[in-house]
Amino acid sequence: MKTEILVAAHKKFPMPKVEGYVPVLVGATRNYKDGISYQRDDEGENISSKNPNYNELTAVYWAWKNLKDVDAIGLVHYRRYLFDSKPYSLDNVMSIQKVNQLLSKYDVILPKKRNYYIESNYSHYIHAHHQEPLDKTREIIVKDYPQYLPMFDKVMKRSKAHMFNMFIMKKDAFDSYCNFMFGVLEKVEKQIDTSNYSVQEARVYGYISELLMDVWLETNAYKYTEVAWGQIGGKKNITKAILLIERKLGIKAKTHLN
Template sequence: MDCKIIVAMHKSCEVPVDPMYFPLQVGAAGKDVLIPLNRKEPVARDDTGENISEKNPSYCELTGLYWAWKNLQAEVIGLVHYRRYFERQDFSDGLYHLPIDDILSEAEAEELMERYDIVVPKRQKYYIETLYSHYAHTHYREHLDVTREIIREQCPQYLDSCDRIYRQRYGHMFNMFLMRRELVDKYCRWLFPILEELERRIGGENLSAFQGRLYGRVSEILFNVWLEEEKKQGKTVFEVACIYIDKINWRRKIISFLRAKFLGKKYERSF
């Protein structure tokens, strides 16, 4: 099985040695080549072939997804980040490994694809927030309101799933997945026209650089909408835990979450 998982990256770091992983410099347009810390050759770039590399400041890792959709020939395509991967499934050796060595292997990915249609990150729970209210408190609610209107106009059969996902208190986030090429094609054909219309209607020029990443963030919720429809059609979905290569400042993240919820303080940095 020809399986390739895009590793979206924008700075030099260690990359997996497993040949299944395909490091890709996202937002490469106008940038110098990117050489991983554990390699001597630069990685592939998302400004080659058919691409939207210049949209990376607002589309985030989606410029990598677009590039893979248009240019990468593989039976199975996945997307992860240089700081966040799917965790390996076999811990039977009982040994300690560095995080970069505890990621999903090619053999495990192939086994999962033999059994399931779509692999996603384990659901992230918000408890006191819905996906809609969390986005509204940390970013701007009109982004999701306009998105819903576009769905109503372009693909009204998804509207019920959209409303349901907006009300959920959990989601499969980070724009991470693993699925066969035909499903990637179906997803991208649905996703990018919605984002293009959203971009046409709301722009984003007056937002800070952090808040300007809105199309990448909205797509995290849209993925859940699309996934809901695929499950209705009988597609099987399997959740895999994420492993973080860098440490997360959980204290700052939790405080910022509560400040956004109760004090209206929107996010202006990552954690």
């Protein structure tokens, strides 16, 4: 089984020296500098120029359109990875052997769900971001993807979700996911004006896609498993907890910390 796990990065950064991990420079049309030898997301069919709005999804799109001779595709981030044991370090990221072992039983590998505890996925989103894009997403699903609506509404009411745009999928599942996710986002993009959004909020389609993962996954009943995830350099748990409380009290967050 040939599996390639993309490591999305917008700058040069230490990378895993492990078989199957492929560093991808996202937004390469803007972010390329001499000395960065990563795979660029602006080669072949691509949406690299949309990286300020799509985040790491430009790497996903590049893989979807250009990686053909593979059996499974994954995405992690230059500081955030999937693990099957501690310590959480670049030397201990999940091996391709372990990945392929799991993919012999499951269609999709995901990080453990994030739990917002005192908020629903919907309320967390609108307290942290502009509400209009998420509401437009539902309108588009009602009109063009009605089979996904029941699960969309369920996911919005839950307090847990598979976040971070991190995954490893068999190729057929990956193609299904991209068709749905990029199809929805393309339609949302046509109805949203982001010209007055902050740099942080302009990343709107990357944020929305996080909530589309479980909608797609459960509607199509793909078999999945969860594994641990870790952040190189540690997580800002205290800061995140404060922001979560502020959002619950109606104080608009200045940043969105993942």
